[in-house]
Amino acid sequence: MMEEFVKETLAQDVGRGDLYALVEPSVAATARIIAKSDGVAAGVEYINILAKLEDFEISWNVHDGESFVKGDVLANISGSSHVLLKIERTLLNMLLHASSIATLTKKYAEIVEPYGVKLLDTRKTRPLLRVFEKYATRCGGAVNHRMGLDDSLMIKDTHLKTIDDLKIYIKKARNRIPFTAKIEVEAENFETAKEAFEAGADIIMCDNMTPEQICEVVKYRDENFAHVLLEASGNISLQTIESYAKTGVNAISSGSLIHQANWIDLSMKMD
Template sequence: MDLNTPIISKIIDNWIDEDIGRGDLTRPSITEENGNAYWIAKEGGIFCGVEIIKEIFKKIDLNISSKFNISDGNQFFKDQKLLEIYGPSKSLLASERIGLNIAMHLSGISTYTKNLVNKLEGTNIKLADTRKTTPGLRIFEKYAFKCGGGVNHRMGLYDAAMIKENHIAWTDNLNNAVKKIRLNSPFTTHIIIEAENIEQAKEAVLAGADSVLLDELSPEIIQKNVQELRDLSMNSLKKEVNKNLIIEVSGINPKEISKYLIKGIDLISTSSSITKSNWIDLSMRYIN
């Protein structure tokens, strides 16, 4: 994630403007010019947000200096000191809530993701995220997902084409849908087709999908048919059929992910890291 891109810089500016607005009304009460503080973890987890927090400090006051005792993606424990900061007291106070909020949120996503990724250990299956993210925070939440060991699915409607249930309902057939997307998109465009049953999955393969997403299918049905889908892509004589088919599973209960550790599956996608994760409790303490 490049924090120097205009869109990310603008988002962080908006966070600061939202909280500080026309100015911190408590500033006149602060008599100490400079201060020392540190962040401490009130519970364990996987950390995310080092460079983001540095950018917040820099935007609020270039005189804030920070020393991080942890890197993104690293595990931390309760009562662990995560970072130390020094600078103008008023600026440290102004940066406190903004920095803690984003760190607690993103670390919660990374921690939840890591717990799911651990359940895939010993397989070739990767955990992928979705577009079900908080408006305005997608790029940060997807970064947190990666810090937890997952892989990013498409960022938006612009970097991969996914033909989902509602698209299928409003198109004449999958073959034509794929052809039209190929005709009107860069040659690098990856096409994913969501299938709600095996027959639809087979149709997706023959239509030339790069990925087939098996949505809300039982592990028994997937186990029985996944190799057939793979063979169909490998043995088809149709030139548009992708021989390197990616098979993805989605719409499953995260608590039942162990039932889907099936040979032949490449990805399991989940929105739960963003929609079901809890913030990790962190706090800033001042050193007198």
């Protein structure tokens, strides 16, 4: 899957071929990837695949998940000039996209770490980039939430509108879905959360609740259903995430890790 992604990404840029290569002969060349802003590295795994496919050498000074500062040389590259010039934009786009997500994710992860709370991403990813973007959040310190509809059963508010009896539905689901699949129910208030506890949910998402409302759910969970995991979600930001981490939930999910990540600044310089 990763190799196909890299091939398609490069093909999108190269098209029928780099016109520069029609004019100048290829020569031995070297280049450096330079950080023009601080950040967290991500994308190394994908770029190593690109190097193998296009037959150039790359020596990394950082690895996925490691921090760097402005001015750092992240990698040294060598190969034919035609190859290095052909892969430049593809390499930088993958490194920039992933590192930018990892950089923002790490800011969130550092805030919740003292509270023992897991930071989760969401399915709010760009079309066809889910695997790549969720890889980037892992590099920044997050844990992936479900990859898709097929790896856990999540009953959202939209689903609840179609379910007459949640307890009966969950009982039926246990006999239909894989034995290892968890069932998570989204709750926007205490009453819905209470219903989900009693219906047998494995995880309850406290969606768009205030920290005070979540504390009430946590207290009820601790006193009656200690085995059930709690997740906070909904409009979580860098400014508010600590107040949610203090509530006693097991995890906090935020789509912002991906869709609010602004690109950092990296460049490739030929020697």
